Amino acid sequence: MKINEFMNKLDDLVILIRPSDYIFVYANEWQSKHNNPFLILNPKKEGLFEFEDWSECRRLPFDRLRGVLNLVGEFRGTPVDERFPEKKYRLRWIDDKDEDCNYLYKHGNWWSITSNELAPAFTEKELQRLKINNPKFAPAIDAMKEEVKDD
Template sequence: MKIDELVSSINGLKGLKASKGITKDIIYIYPSTRNKYGYFLELDFGAGSWDEVVFDWCCLDGVRPNTLGKVLELVDEFLRTPIKERFLEKKYRLALLPDDSGYKNYLCVSNGLWRLSTQKYNDSFFTESDIEELKKCYPEKVDLIDAMKEPVEDN
């Protein structure tokens, strides 16, 4: 689960708010009757376990037990998400079979024009949502598009 997805999911629950810290990589979860400094749960973006979550049970006023249970489920899903996957969308290159010289060909788009290149240009990547959009445009090529996906490693 991504950071913004967690915040959005919690903000969709009745009687609760979640917001990101301004100067810290933290999510504050609090009753909608309070501000973020009246949080009952503080969660660092890089937290890896429940031991790293800060609780203040005194600030639970007005939070229904079933709503609290949903929050804890969402936070648990967030904690089980690898830290690298919590941030931006994954990026992929679309790679084709190697040419006669043995170089992989990559599908690139620039200014609306599609081309093939043997170079891994910085801008020749597609996000997961770009790829989903391609699949909608070319439903008969879904398996091919999935087979072409090659994760871009951030340097």
Template sequence: MKIDEAVKFINGTNTAFAKVEDGDLIIFEHNRVSDDWFLRFPTKAKTWRSIIDDEDCLTDVEPQDLAHVMDVIQRLLDTPVEERFPEKKYLLVIKRENPFCPKYVSNIITELSGLGFDLSIDEKEARIFSEKELNQIKKREPSLAPAIDAMKEPVEDKDDDND
């Protein structure tokens, strides 16, 4: 389970609320976001011993919501630390003389002489690349690494709420 998924699940309860702050997943009674958290989960924790709780701030959390929170925390603990964080995604954008008319890489084609790029002026046709995919391309074609790094533009998670 990823940290952002955990926040989404917890925030779907009636009486608990979660947010990430300073490397911790902090869980509050719903609508009481202040210093009154009841659970603090370091996002890189590997055991329950790393989790800090404050039972005094647990007065209005419904038992089923608390059970839901504990289930989410266990699922996070069962997920390797490196898999808890969303993978960064990028568009490859070519900005020529006119910065107002960028071209987007819509496909990468393997050719006999190397790699070729299909380009589009429409951002909707652009291919979204994961960090892992780009690193694989740079490893296969090291001469393209500087160009890929120059073209990378982070993708905003515009449709996270539509999942």
């Protein structure tokens, strides 16, 4: 299970706050206002749990608690390197005279440039394959690589 899917499903059951790498899980609004989580999860850690205080979830209905535990168990069973979405990159080309960003894309056997909205995103594996197939361009590919940010 990917972290975004985990967070969305868990958010339907409890109150979540993710200020950094940790996920703070609260049974209710009062606990979130008083910083009283019953779980603190670290998705980058194999075991997942950083902190647990089961006495803090006593006001959580049993069916919701069971849902939380099932989701945590499923997410915990996912290997750490599979919990996060794979990063995607675009190949940034020279900006045009209006300073709009241009990106490379391949159409059949030809390479061309396009705007951000139409530019394809490449995974790290796809970029590695591109560098293997075009070794002289490998340094340029590394220089043009720009991470796609989800907005």
